Amino acid sequence: MRIAVLSEADPAEPRVAAVPETVKKFVGLGAEVVVQAGAGLKAGVPDAEYEAAGATVAQGAEETARDADLVLKVRRPAAEELPLLKKGAAVVAIMDPYGREAELKAMADAGVTGFAMELMPRITRAQVMDVLSSQANLAGYRAVVDGAAEYGRSMPMMMTAAGTVPAARVFVMGVGVAGLQAIATARRLGAVVTATDVRPATKEQVESLGAKFVAVEDEEFKQAETAGGYAKEMSAEYQQKQAELVKGHIAKQDIVITTALIPGRPAPKLVSEEMVASMKPGSVLVDLAVERGGNVAGAxxxxxxxxxxxxxxxxxxxxxxxxxxxxxxxxxxxxxAFVETLIDKEAKALAIKWDDELVKATNLTRDGEVVHASFQPKAA
Structure with a gap:
């Protein structure tokens, strides 16, 4: 069983799909691990550390991917990488599949068996495999750090001989994993924190972190959550009421962090141009949904x-x-954690169980076809 760890084709992507800790575990399962030279440099992992963990370091993507049964990446394989992969090779990555029908078809046509880590079901067994949560947690933390750096004033209240400096006021919009970490980080830095979300279950979570919850709590609000724990798209009427509440609140804030995303849809617009204009000079908005169209007007x-x-x-x-x-x-x-479930430990080989709920939830392409029901090519 040969596992390839490729460098990311996108020069703006500094992450890497394996670290020495996991390389050592794969080798322990009987795998031959090949890492592309320089794959971990932007993440602070030199080639020598991969070699010390038992991997072979190969020059170039072609040499790395040659005859690999399993390819590990952060992002979906780029078009130029697909010809390097052998037919039937399994690729595990963050695939960003929504609205990417052409890219998924290209993967299928290349004979790649693709697994999207972000489609992992939210069940107890899969918690350790939840890439959305692990990455969102860090994004929430970093959003506060970035916001504080741009704010140019202190975050906590400070009492000095020259007078008192008030604490910064931070407003977090969207209380998922990123939002909760943003609240916790802003609180640790001494800010006065408020937060809002359309899901009623988040109110208790916000308050448990010492922040104040802000929302229109009507009947629609009480039912605004899917069975999977995601936010539902709210009616225009509710959005208008919530916007009016937020409008008055946001004008008093120093830092606003927006995190609202709906799977498969553009990010909802939460902060209008009028709201941005109402904020004080020097205030900061950090839009974590900017790659999906953004929550903030002008982002x-x-x-x-x-x-x-x-x-x-x-x-x-x-x-x-x-x-x-x-x-x-x-x-x-x-x-x-996910790949381990795909390996037969006695045979030391890939042995994918196609009826496993984790496999069915994440498998995008197989045997030359797009097989995931949510991403079938649309009929002409």
Whole structure:
């Protein structure tokens, strides 16, 4: 069983799909692990550490991927990588499949068996494989750090001989994993924190972290959560009521962090141009949903926009990747936990159980076809 760990084709992606800790575990399962030279450098892992863990370091993607039964990546294989993979090779990565029908078809046509880590079901058995949570946790933390850096003032209240400096006011919009970590981080830094979400279960979580919950708590709010724990898309009427509540609240905030995402849909617009304009000069908005269209009016992916009034809108992409070493370590552990279930430990070979609920939930392509029901090519 040969496992290949490729460098990421996107030069802006600093994470890597395996770290020495997980390489050692794969070798312990009987695998031959080949790592592309330099794959871990941006995440602080030199080639020598992979070799010390039992891997072979190969020059170039072609040599690394040759005859590999399993390919580990952070992002979906790029078009130029697909011809390097043997037919039937399993590829495990964050596939970003929504709206990517052409890319999925290309993977299928190449004979690749693709697994999307972000489609892992939210069940107890799969918690250790949940890449969305591990990466969102880091993004929530980093959003506060980035927001504080751009704010240019202190976060905690400070009492000095020259007078008292008030604590920064931080408002977190969207209380999933990223939002909860943002609340906890802002609180640790001494800020006064408020938060909002359309899911009623989050109110108790927000308050348990010492923050104040802000939301229109009507009948629609009480039913605004899917069975899988995700937020439902709210009616126009509710969105209008919530916007009015937020409008008055946001004008008093120093830092606003938005994290709201709905799987398979563009990010909901939470902060209008009028709301941005109502904020004080020097205030900061950090939009963690900017890659999906953004929650904040005026946000631009990969840029920090400063309005005429002096409000900054931070639109960093791949925020978890801004903590590349930690993000890679957690992602690699998520990956190993899943891949281990695909390996026959006695035969020391891949033995995918196609009826396993984890496999069925994550398998995108197989035997030249897009097999996941959610991503079938649309009929003409």
């Amino acid at each position: 631009k992916a990969g840029e920090i926009v400063t309005t005429e009034k002096g409000v900054k809108i931070v639109g960093h992409t791949n925020v978890a990747g801004r903590l590349a070493a930690t993000a890679s370590s957690l992602y690699a552990r998520n990956l190993f």
